[in-house]
Amino acid sequence: RQRAVESEAPLSPGQERIWFHENLLPGRTAYNEVKAVRLDGPLDTVALREALRALVARHASLRTVFRESGG
Structure with missing residues (x-):
């Protein structure tokens, strides 16, 4: 199940x-x-850059950010 962008879990x-x-x-x-x-x-740096962008766009785990809040 995909989470909304910027949601917390x-x-x-x-x-x-x-x-x-x-x-x-x-x-x-x-x-x-x-x-x-x-x-x-x-x-081909342009092709490599675009391939990495596509990979990150396809896999949410590569865009995951962990923020600490409340200690």
Whole structure:
């Protein structure tokens, strides 16, 4: 089910856990997943930019923002 833009929702238990650990030990990278990709040949930066924009437009999770309010 898709949420309206700018609506608020409670955190899932997993998100609460990540929030707790980040506040307990700020700046740790335990939940970061790092990937590297090697590209050979010329890069069409316009096509890459548009592909990334389309990806973000299609997947709401990539547009998600977590704001802290009320402590």
